[in-house]
Amino acid sequence: MYRVLIAEDDFRVAQIHESFLEKAEGMQLAAKAGNAEESLKALDKHKVDLLLLDVYMPDEMGTEILHKIREHHPGVDIIMITAATDKAFLEKAIRYGVMDYLIKPVTLETFQEAIIRYKDKKQVLEDTEEVNEDILKQMFRPSQDEQKESSSPLPTGIDANTLKKVKTILVDSKDGITSEKAGKRMGASRTTARRYLEYLVGIEEAYAEQVYGIVGRPERRYYVHQNIL
Numbered sequence: 001m002y003r004v005l006i007a008e009d010d011f012r013v014a015q016i017h018e019s020f021l022e023k024a025e026g027m028q029l030a031a032k033a034g035n036a037e038e039s040l041k042a043l044d045k046h047k048v049d050l051l052l053l054d055v056y057m058p059d060e061m062g063t064e065i066l067h068k069i070r071e072h073h074p075g076v077d078i079i080m081i082t083a084a085t086d087k088a089f090l091e092k093a094i095r096y097g098v099m100d101y102l103i104k105p106v107t108l109e110t111f112q113e114a115i116i117r118y119k120d121k122k123q124v125l126e127d128t129e130e131v132n133e134d135i136l137k138q139m140f141r142p143s144q145d146e147q148k149e150s151s152s153p154l155p156t157g158i159d160a161n162t163l164k165k166v167k168t169i170l171v172d173s174k175d176g177i178t179s180e181k182a183g184k185r186m187g188a189s190r191t192t193a194r195r196y197l198e199y200l201v202g203i204e205e206a207y208a209e210q211v212y213g214i215v216g217r218p219e220r221r222y223y224v225h226q227n228i229l
Contacts, residue, residue, distance in 0.1 A: 002049040002119070003030035007039040008081070009057045013104070017052060017081065020111040026119060036060035043073045050118065053098075055082035055089055063089050066096040077122075079114060081106055109156060116157040123189035134187045137161065158199055162186070166196040167224075170206055176221040197222045 004027055008014040014032050021027050030046045033039040035057045043051070051069070055062040062080065069076060080093050083104040093101055099121070100114045121139055128135055154160060169185050170177065177185075183193035200206035204225065211221045 001026055001028050002122070003028050003047055004050045004052060005030050005033065005039065005042050005046065005048045006052045007033045007036075007042075007057070007062065008052070008054045009034050017106070017111070020106075020108055021115075023108070024112060024115045027115060034058075036062065036065045040065060040068060040072075043069065043076065048073070048076055051076050051078045052081050053078055055080060055084040063092045066092065066098075070096055077118065079118065113156050120157075120188070120192055123192055124187060127183065127189050128187060132187065134165070155199070157195060162188075162192075163196055163199070166193070166200065167205070170197070170200065170222060170224045173222075173224075176209070176211075176223040178219050178221055180219075182222070194220075 004021055006014050006017050006021070006029065008017060011034070014034075018029055018032070021029055027050075030048050031042045033042045036059050039051070039053070039057075039062075042048070053062045062082070066078070069078065078093075078096070078098045079100040079102065080089075080098050081102045081104065082089070085103065090101055099118060102110060102114055124135060124139060154163065165186060166182065169182055173182075179194035179197055180190045182197060183190040186193055197206060197208070201208050201222070206222050206224055208220050208222050210218050212218055
């Protein structure tokens with residue numbers, strides 16, 4: 001469960017983002033702050049994993065407190081959510097390691113996509129002991145070119161490059177594979193692997209069966225459909 005601080009001076013917008021957050025699995029509201037000073041105090045008071053930070057706040061610009069956040073709370077991840085379109089704000093956000101940058105008004109779909117990107121990266125890091133090329137691609141992939149080129153856009157949370165990798169793993173697993181094993185081969189979490197595997201089941205490129213493991217616990221094993229080989 002990731003704990004989130006919403007730093008937003010417009011209470012109506014803050015309520016909208018809170019409602020979006022309630023729909024996001026694995027995310028929990030830690031606190032809300034209406035200005036920069038309250039944001040810094042909230043970070044001191046609460047355990048926060050992710051800060052949703054506005055730029056235009058009444059007492060101080062969100063971008064102007066980034067150095068304070070990094071100095072006193074280096075482990076907090078940041079997503080900027082702002083109406084600011086000035087390139088200088090984006091450049092400063094990048095320099096301070098902001099993970100994502102969303103332009104208002106933010107739709108539910110855009111919000112969900114940002115949260116999924118955030119959780120996927122966090123899960124990759126949490127499940128990884130050694131860095132390899134696949135991990136780097138997941139952390140720093142520059143674009144979604146294959147998805148853009150596709151005539152059938154992929155749903156939220158499904159990346160074209162990762163999907164291709166999952167298909168390859170599935171094809172190589174003649175005796176089927178569980179989401180846990182697929183995640184290890186992907187360099188991702190079991191939750192991420194299961195999302196891709198279930199997507200393939202949904203489009204009938206794979207199928208799943210319940211089997212019993214060594215300790216008698218049922219697990220879902222995925223198999224490739226012969227017609228896609």
